[in-house]
Amino acid sequence: MSPPRTGYVRRVRRDEAPLWPGARPLLTWLDLELTERCNCDCVHCSVNRPAGDPEAKRSELATAEVERLLEAAAGLGCLSVRLTGGEPLLREDFADIYLFARKLGLRTMIFTNAALVTPALAELFARVPPLESLEVSVYGLERGTHEAVTRTPGSFAAARRGLALLAERRVPFYIKGALLPGNAVEREPFERWARGVSGQARPAWVRFLDLRSRRDDDGKNALIRGLRAAPEDVRRDTAALPAADRAELLGFIAAHGGPAGDRLFTCLSTGGKGAVDAYGTFQYCLLLRHPETVFDLKKGTLRTAVTDHLPAVRAMKARDPEYLGRCGRCFLKAFCLQCPAKSWAEHGTLDTPVEYLCAVAHAQAVGLGVLAEGEKAWTVEDWKARIDRPAGAGGGDRQPVRECSQ
Ligand code: SF4
Numbered sequence: 054m055s056p057p058r059t060g061y062v063r064r065v066r067r068d069e070a071p072l073w074p075g076a077r078p079l080l081t082w083l084d085l086e087l088t089e090r091c092n093c094d095c096v097h098c099s100v101n102r103p104a105g106d107p108e109a110k111r112s113e114l115a116t117a118e119v120e121r122l123l124e125a126a127a128g129l130g131c132l133s134v135r136l137t138g139g140e141p142l143l144r145e146d147f148a149d150i151y152l153f154a155r156k157l158g159l160r161t162m163i164f165t166n167a168a169l170v171t172p173a174l175a176e177l178f179a180r181v182p183p184l185e186s187l188e189v190s191v192y193g194l195e196r197g198t199h200e201a202v203t204r205t206p207g208s209f210a211a212a213r214r215g216l217a218l219l220a221e222r223r224v225p226f227y228i229k230g231a232l233l234p235g236n237a238v239e240r241e242p243f244e245r246w247a248r249g250v251s252g253q254a255r256p257a258w259v260r261f262l263d264l265r266s267r268r269d270d271d272g273k274n275a276l277i278r279g280l281r282a283a284p285e286d287v288r289r290d291t292a293a294l295p296a297a298d299r300a301e302l303l304g305f306i307a308a309h310g311g312p313a314g315d316r317l318f319t320c321l322s323t324g325g326k327g328a329v330d331a332y333g334t335f336q337y338c339l340l341l342r343h344p345e346t347v348f349d350l351k352k353g354t355l356r357t358a359v360t361d362h363l364p365a366v367r368a369m370k371a372r373d374p375e376y377l378g379r380c381g382r383c384f385l386k387a388f389c390l391q392c393p394a395k396s397w398a399e400h401g402t403l404d405t406p407v408e409y410l411c412a413v414a415h416a417q418a419v420g421l422g423v424l425a426e427g428e429k430a431w432t433v434e435d436w437k438a439r440i441d442r443p444a445g446a447g448g449g450d451r452q453p454v455r456e457c458s459q
């Protein structure tokens with residue numbers, strides 16, 4: 054069957070593309086944090102610094118440095134870049150960077166809160182489509198709920214204006230939200246609204262909130278911990294999921310469940326991917342900032358980062374006896390959000406179990422019926438029988454509960 058055609062884009066299989074004759078691209082996807090700064094100050098945010106933070110602004114990669122980076126990425130075979138932050142539209146050179154990426158042929162995903170979308174930017178996205186939907190974070194249906202999260206007066210009206218500009222020009226976007234104690238009552242109407250404005254089945258919810266990945270604010274971390282979904286609520290909600298959603302989750306566990314031993318990196322989605330922070334540090338992903346895992350692009354090239362540094366990081370092994378005795382033996386490992394980045398944010402290590410994530414993974418497993426109340430997943434001997442793919446279960450490749458919120 055010949056590959057589908059969509060507009061001026063012809064889709065071909067990667068192994069048939071003349072770009073990489075007989076070879077796999079060294080990098081397929083780049084996450085690029087354009088700034089840590091944001092025009093909002095969300096209660097749950099694991100990244101943001103104030104929009105006008107002079108030190109952050111001064112230290113960010115300059116336009117030409119970002120462009121060189123994008124060129125280097127494209128030279129390694131990269132096809133897609135995600136421009137994120139903070140709020141990437143805060144950068145005065147955002148339109149130049151965006152156009153540069155698109156002229157290189159990169160599909161461009163943009164994470165934004167939409168408040169800084171101007172008519173000119175919406176026009177640009179319509180004229181030169183990003184080829185990936187924008188992902189827009191919205192925190193409430195009403196000004197009160199939204200701004201209780203963003204702590205920024207005027208941000209609700211600005212976000213709605215930005216969304217309207219995108220919609221008027223038919224620029225595709227997805228809505229994302231964070232399920233927090235203050236906006237949980239709006240969940241169903243919010244989902245209906247998101248369906249109406251974007252056409253998506255339902256918004257992606259962030260619920261198991263990340264701590265600050267730069268480990269820079271204990272007070273904020275305490276606030277974030279207080280906003281996290283309680284495990285008992287997670288168990289109840291999981292048990293009440295529609296049959297198709299339960300089948301999706303069970304299908305995922307069936308496809309990927311099993312102990313990981315001393316393997317540290319078990320995330321399914323990172324092959325061929327890399328990330329660069331606002332200051333030119335190459336990372337495995339934007340959340341993982343442990344000094345042993347990062348590579349300073351001022352001291353070496355992106356190619357070296359991808360060919361030498363990344364494989365060395367991927368090959369790292371877990372050493373913490375507590376981790377090896379629990380996570381190393383746990384059949385929920387691929388399902389659980391525990392990973393080196395979360396261990397870094399919570400404990401400053403790469404391989405310490407994160408009690409909150411452990412508790413919510415267990416709560417979900419109990420809600421799905423693969424664990425009994427009080428049972429510990431790493432002690433279960435008959436896990437294979439329990440996770441035998443149920444009839445009709447889907448979800449083999451999707452990782453439905455992963456939340457990398459940046
Ligand atoms: S969650 Fe998003 S919109 Fe809110 S402060 Fe953080 S980066 Fe900004």
Ligand code: SF4
Pocket residue numbers: 379380381383384385386389390391406407410411412414415430431
């Ligand atoms: S559920 Fe607990 S033991 Fe299992 S991988 Fe997650 S943190 Fe480790």
